[in-house]
Each structure stands twice: as structure tokens, then as C-alpha cells.
Amino acid sequence: METFIDVLVMLAATAASGAAVRFVPIPLPLIQILLGALLAWPIGMHVRLEPELFLVLFIPPLLFFDGWRIPKREFNRDIKPILTLAFGLVIFTVVGAGYLIHWLIPALPLPVAFALAAALSPTDAVAVAGITGRIRMPPRLMHILEGEALLNDASGLVAMRVAVAAALTGHFSFVQASGSFFIVAVGGLAVGVATAWLLERVIRILTRSTHDTASAQILMTLLIPFAAYLVAEHATFSGILAASAAGIFMSYQELRTATPGSVRTQGAALLGMLQFTLNGVIFVLLGLQIPTIMVQAPEISRAVGLESSWELFGITAIITLALIGIRFVWVWMSMLVTLYRRRGVATSRPPLKVVVASAFAGVRGAVTLAAILTLPFVMSDGSSFPGRNLAIFIAASVILASLLLASLSLPLLLKDLELPADAPAxxxxxxxxxxxxxxxxxxxxxxxxxxxxxxxxxxxxxxxxxxxxxxxxxxxxxxxxxxxxxxxxxxxxxxxxxxxxxxxxxxxxxxxxxxxxxxxxxxxxxxxxxxxxxxxxxx
Incomplete structure (x- = not known):
């Protein structure tokens, strides 16, 4: 009964945040985090998170919805910058931030530092949309951020999986890790497409002779991301990529299948509500963890040899700024390369305002929190997993810091920002x-x-x-x-x-x-x- 009440309270807080954002000049994700913190303190609500259950319940449907709704033509048009951000930047972040974290906190093993950096690499386009809700985000920049967020969720989590395996076994091989990454990624994509293809045909057969198909068809469609995720994970492939691929497949299938209008209308309303609810509950959950994290800060600091909590907060700030700096450098270099013609002559220098806005728009959010919570509690020999509480503390702090920095900077940077025009809609x-x-x-x-x-x-x-x-x-x-x-x-x-x-x-x-x-x-x-x-x- 207590769990049921906790769920109702979190849903109520999420619904309240949707109403409050219309009257309070604060981005929606921050309102949800604040409501969660208020529920934890002074009200005293506490929710214990089961990492694997948390990941399965929240991430597959969110990635499925994102894949389904990704603008396909714009995604194909901007595929090069999206891929450089979703894969190249993730690797750059894992290596750069991983070594930085290990250098700042030597007590944290290098594989765990890489795992933390991998969890911090995915960005959250939904959080950016919540931040920029009252200002006009250039459509092309938003499309690139959405495509990046869709793919880097998978690449970051697969990289984290490899790093955690290295931490558990104490062995790491770049060649073996690269091969594992490729197999896990390609297998996840294949399983996602195959599962969606099969279930879509099953749904069509089962609902063909039914008079009122809308409710049954929508319910069965909602099961696709969970099926794709679980099948892929059982086959030791990437369930995250499987859920994303299933969503993209269903998006293209939508153009080839004559779905009744009643199904589309009800489905769009339900999917929109679920996406808002899942994202909102995740940020409320993050807020619920904040008082506990703050209380544990001194103990976490002592465990890794730091003198005080303030030193830990300082390290978190450095990591946050480093992530923004890494993103700035990568975006600058990738734009500089793409602006070169075939003859090797640059047409112009990358617009600084666009690069800075892109750097601050790399907000961390739901996937980072879900990923870091899946760190194992114990090692293969039964000992505690090193630095787990520290990694959760840093990840939660970076999410908060990136949201706050984006909330302050993006309205200023996006003002009068111009990008190459989209197709004349x-x-x-x-x-x-x-x-x-x-x-x-x-x-x-x-x-x-x-x-x-x-x-x-x-x-x-x-x-x-x-x-x-x-x-x-x-x-x-x-x-x-x-x-x-x-x-x-x-x-x-x-x-x-x-x-x-x-x-x-x-x-x-x-x-x-x-x-x-x-x-x-x-x-x-x-x-x-x-x-x-x-x-x-x-x-």
C-alpha cells in the first residue's frame, strides 16, 4: 500500500508541475525536481529505487516514443552532425571526462570513472525543450539535438556497459571492447526492428476483425518497446538500441499502414500523456534523492579521501564545466570540418554563438539518472562496488548543474540566433x-x-x-x-x-x-x- 501511495503522490506532483509551469517562470524539469525535493524534505517522503526495474520501466518507452516522433526528413538531412555528436562526442566524453574524473578522485578506479563518464554522456532533448519553452529554439538546432539525444542514449549506455564489465572483471582490452560495442549495438538494432516488425503484424491480425480496435491496438503497441528491450537484453545485445530502433521502425511503418483515424487520435493523446508522465516522474524522483544525497555528502567525501563536502562540490562543478568545455571543443571542430569545401577551403568560421548554445544545450537528464542507478551494488567477489554512491552523487549534481546553467544561458544565447533556414514549412x-x-x-x-x-x-x-x-x-x-x-x-x-x-x-x-x-x-x-x-x- 505504501508503494501505491508513493506512486500516486509522484503522479500528482508531475501533474501539478504541468499546471505550475504556466504561472512560474521556471523550466518544467526544475519545477519537477523542486517538487520532489519538497516531498523528501520537509515532508519526509522516501522512495527506494530498484535500478534494473527503474531502467526497464522508464527508458524503453521514452526512447521508443522519441524514435517514433523523430522528424525523419530532418534527421536524414542532418545525419552527419547528429552522428558526430551521438557517437564521436560520446567517445570523446568518455575518454576525456573519464581520465579527468580519475585524476580529480584517484580513489575512484579508472573503469568506474569511465562508467560514470559514459553515464554522463547522453543528453536530454526533452529537458532542453522544457527549458526553452518560452523562447524560440531554432528548428534546425532542435532537430539536431533531438537526433543526438535519441542515438547518444544508446551509445552512452553501451559504453557504460563495457566500462562496468571492465570494472567487474578487472580486465579491459580496447580491441575486445570495440568488438563488443559493435556486436551489442548491431544486435540491438536488429532485434529492435525484428521485434517491432513481428509485433506490428501480430497486432494487425488480432485487430483486423474487431469492431473497436483503438484501445486494443494502442495497448499492444505500448508493449513493443518493452518486448524489444527484454528480448535484446536476454540475447546480451543492447536493449536501449532495440527500443530506439523499434520506435524508428514504427515511425516509418506508420507511412505504409492504413491505421484508422480513431486509433491515431487516441494513440497520439495517450503517447503524449505517457511521455510527459514518465519524464516528469523521473525528475520528481531525482528531487526525492537530493536531501539524501546532501546528507551523505560528508560520508561520501571521506570514503574517497576528500577533506570536506565542499571539496566534493568543487569537483562536481569542475566536471560539469569540463563536460560543457568538451562539448564546445567537439562542436567547434566538427562544424569547422563540415564548413570546408572539397577543395579544402573554409567558407566561413563556425558562428561562435551557435557553438556556445550547442554546448550549453547538452543538458543531462532522465537517461543519465537511470543509467547511474543501474551500477551494481557488489563486485564479482561479493565486495561492494567501488564508488557507487560517489558516482550517483556526481551524476545527480551534474544533472542539476547542467539544468541550471542551461536555464540561465540558453534564453540569452538563443535570442536572435539564426541558423541556416529549414525547408519553407x-x-x-x-x-x-x-x-x-x-x-x-x-x-x-x-x-x-x-x-x-x-x-x-x-x-x-x-x-x-x-x-x-x-x-x-x-x-x-x-x-x-x-x-x-x-x-x-x-x-x-x-x-x-x-x-x-x-x-x-x-x-x-x-x-x-x-x-x-x-x-x-x-x-x-x-x-x-x-x-x-x-x-x-x-x-
């Missing part, structure tokens, strides 16, 4: 609206050619679409008899299906991006839902 949307309306008119004209008996209703619906194409005044609602209204609703549904097919075709051909696609898809789904609701109320 407004023009894309206009062209897409014309295209799907023309597809609907073409479908209705074919109905007319076949001599449809509901000629009056057909003419009314065609007038609606023709007036949309001519950009004329809104069509007055028909007030004809009940039979004609029913026929008109059926014809509208036929036209909507034609619009949806054309919309999917435009997206598959990359003539529109995900942002325009999802906006128009949502409008069409809402229109279909409204029509079906009116039809149901008329009977």
Missing part, C-alpha cells in the same frame, strides 16, 4: 493542402462519373473542396433532409480517405516534412472523428 503546408484537396475532388469526380444516386450531396461536398481550392468564403452548412445529410457524411468520409492517401504519398516522397504531415494528419483525423460523432448522434 509554410509553403509546404499550402502546397500540401492544395494537393490533398485536389485528390479529394478527383475521388468525388469519379463517384459522379459512375452516376452516384446521391447527386445533391455529392455536389455539396465537391463545392466545399472547390471553395477551399479557390480560397473563397466558408461553405454554409447544409440544412437539407436527414437522408441527404447521411449521404453527405458518407461522401465526406470517402473524400477524407482520398486526402489521407495523398498526404501519406506526399510524406513518403519527402515533399513535406513530419511537422506539416502530423499537423494535417491531425486535422483530418479530427474532421473524421467529428463526422462519425455526428453520424452516431443522428441514429
Amino acid at each position: 509554410v509553403e509546404e503546408e499550402k502546397a500540401a493542402r492544395v494537393g490533398i484537396a485536389e485528390a479529394a475532388v478527383g475521388r468525388l469526380e469519379k463517384l459522379g462519373e459512375r452516376g452516384d444516386r446521391n447527386a445533391e450531396a455529392l455536389a455539396s461536398v465537391m463545392a466545399l473542396y472547390r471553395e477551399r481550392l479557390d480560397d473563397e468564403a466558408d461553405v454554409a452548412e447544409a440544412d437539407q433532409e436527414r437522408e441527404r445529410l447521411a449521404a453527405e457524411r458518407e461522401i465526406r468520409l470517402v473524400a477524407l480517405q482520398a486526402e489521407l492517401r495523398q498526404l501519406y504519398r506526399l510524406r513518403r516522397e519527402n515533399r513535406i516534412g513530419d511537422e506539416v504531415f502530423r499537423k494535417l494528419q491531425r486535422e483530418l483525423d479530427q474532421t473524421e472523428s467529428s463526422i462519425r460523432t455526428r453520424a452516431a448522434s443522428a441514429h
Whole structure:
């Protein structure tokens, strides 16, 4: 019963944070951490975290949602900078920060320092979005950060897995670690795609003959990330990469499968709520740990040979600034390289403001906390895992510090920041609206050619679409008899299906991006839902 009450309290705190962010000029993640800290002290709430359970419950669905919603065209366009950040920067961070941590705290074994650095390497685009909620983040920068966060979660956690294995066995080989990294990564990707492919077909078969498929189909879809994660982990591959790959696969599969509008509408609402809830609960949990961490600071300091807690706080500050510095150097160098033409002549120097903003936007968040909590309690010989409490203390402190620094710096750095322009989304949307309306008119004209008996209703619906194409005044609602209204609703549904097919075709051909696609898809789904609701109320 106590666990159940704790869960309800954390959910209530997460919901309260969503309301509070509208009135308090503080980023959402910081509000959630603050609420968690208040629950721990002075209220006295305490939640004991089971590391493996924590990782399985939170990380697979979050990475699955991120993979599903990643803007695919923008991801493909910026794949080079995303890969350099998601893999190159992770390796640079693990090596650079790992040696720095070991140098600052010699009592911490080098493999454990590498494991801590690996846990600190993933970034959190959701936290950045919460910080920049009241200011305009350049779309291209946000897309790059989202792509980086999706991939570096996996690369960082796989690197941490290798480092922890080295700490447990006392043996490390670069060649063996590289080979292990490759096998674990490729195996995770393959398992994720295969699991999603199989379960998606099972879902389609099971819901084919069911009248109300929305609830069952959404529930079964939510099981995909957990299945992909568990299967991959059982096969000793990366469950994190499997969950990410499953989400990306489902995103592409969405363009090829005719899913009912009711499923898409309910699914989008539920996925959005779950993503907000899971992220919120993680930050509330982080806040709950803060009083305990502060109380344990003197003991942790003595255990690693430090003279006082202030020395530990100072080391944490150095590590935080070092992570920002490492990111700044890597982003600067990668941008400098990408700005060179084939002849080897640089077109321009990297814009300093963009590099600095990218460095501070490397906020640590949910994945870092989940990763560091999975450090084992004991070694292979039964002794305590060295520096576990210290690693958790540093990771939690870096998360807080990076959030605070980003909250202070990004609003200033992003002001009037300009990047190379994205594809003209407004023009894309206009062209897409014309295209799907023309597809609907073409479908209705074919109905007319076949001599449809509901000629009056057909003419009314065609007038609606023709007036949309001519950009004329809104069509007055028909007030004809009940039979004609029913026929008109059926014809509208036929036209909507034609619009949806054309919309999917435009997206598959990359003539529109995900942002325009999802906006128009949502409008069409809402229109279909409204029509079906009116039809149901008329009977």
C-alpha cells in the first residue's frame, strides 16, 4: 500500500508541475525536481529505487516514443552532425571526462570513472525543450539535438556497459571492447526492428476483425518497446538500441499502414500523456534523492579521501564545466570540418554563438539518472562496488548543474540566433493542402462519373473542396433532409480517405516534412472523428 501511495503522490506532483509551469517562470524539469525535493524534505517522503526495474520501466518507452516522433526528413538531412555528436562526442566524453574524473578522485578506479563518464554522456532533448519553452529554439538546432539525444542514449549506455564489465572483471582490452560495442549495438538494432516488425503484424491480425480496435491496438503497441528491450537484453545485445530502433521502425511503418483515424487520435493523446508522465516522474524522483544525497555528502567525501563536502562540490562543478568545455571543443571542430569545401577551403568560421548554445544545450537528464542507478551494488567477489554512491552523487549534481546553467544561458544565447533556414514549412503546408484537396475532388469526380444516386450531396461536398481550392468564403452548412445529410457524411468520409492517401504519398516522397504531415494528419483525423460523432448522434 505504501508503494501505491508513493506512486500516486509522484503522479500528482508531475501533474501539478504541468499546471505550475504556466504561472512560474521556471523550466518544467526544475519545477519537477523542486517538487520532489519538497516531498523528501520537509515532508519526509522516501522512495527506494530498484535500478534494473527503474531502467526497464522508464527508458524503453521514452526512447521508443522519441524514435517514433523523430522528424525523419530532418534527421536524414542532418545525419552527419547528429552522428558526430551521438557517437564521436560520446567517445570523446568518455575518454576525456573519464581520465579527468580519475585524476580529480584517484580513489575512484579508472573503469568506474569511465562508467560514470559514459553515464554522463547522453543528453536530454526533452529537458532542453522544457527549458526553452518560452523562447524560440531554432528548428534546425532542435532537430539536431533531438537526433543526438535519441542515438547518444544508446551509445552512452553501451559504453557504460563495457566500462562496468571492465570494472567487474578487472580486465579491459580496447580491441575486445570495440568488438563488443559493435556486436551489442548491431544486435540491438536488429532485434529492435525484428521485434517491432513481428509485433506490428501480430497486432494487425488480432485487430483486423474487431469492431473497436483503438484501445486494443494502442495497448499492444505500448508493449513493443518493452518486448524489444527484454528480448535484446536476454540475447546480451543492447536493449536501449532495440527500443530506439523499434520506435524508428514504427515511425516509418506508420507511412505504409492504413491505421484508422480513431486509433491515431487516441494513440497520439495517450503517447503524449505517457511521455510527459514518465519524464516528469523521473525528475520528481531525482528531487526525492537530493536531501539524501546532501546528507551523505560528508560520508561520501571521506570514503574517497576528500577533506570536506565542499571539496566534493568543487569537483562536481569542475566536471560539469569540463563536460560543457568538451562539448564546445567537439562542436567547434566538427562544424569547422563540415564548413570546408572539397577543395579544402573554409567558407566561413563556425558562428561562435551557435557553438556556445550547442554546448550549453547538452543538458543531462532522465537517461543519465537511470543509467547511474543501474551500477551494481557488489563486485564479482561479493565486495561492494567501488564508488557507487560517489558516482550517483556526481551524476545527480551534474544533472542539476547542467539544468541550471542551461536555464540561465540558453534564453540569452538563443535570442536572435539564426541558423541556416529549414525547408519553407509554410509553403509546404499550402502546397500540401492544395494537393490533398485536389485528390479529394478527383475521388468525388469519379463517384459522379459512375452516376452516384446521391447527386445533391455529392455536389455539396465537391463545392466545399472547390471553395477551399479557390480560397473563397466558408461553405454554409447544409440544412437539407436527414437522408441527404447521411449521404453527405458518407461522401465526406470517402473524400477524407482520398486526402489521407495523398498526404501519406506526399510524406513518403519527402515533399513535406513530419511537422506539416502530423499537423494535417491531425486535422483530418479530427474532421473524421467529428463526422462519425455526428453520424452516431443522428441514429
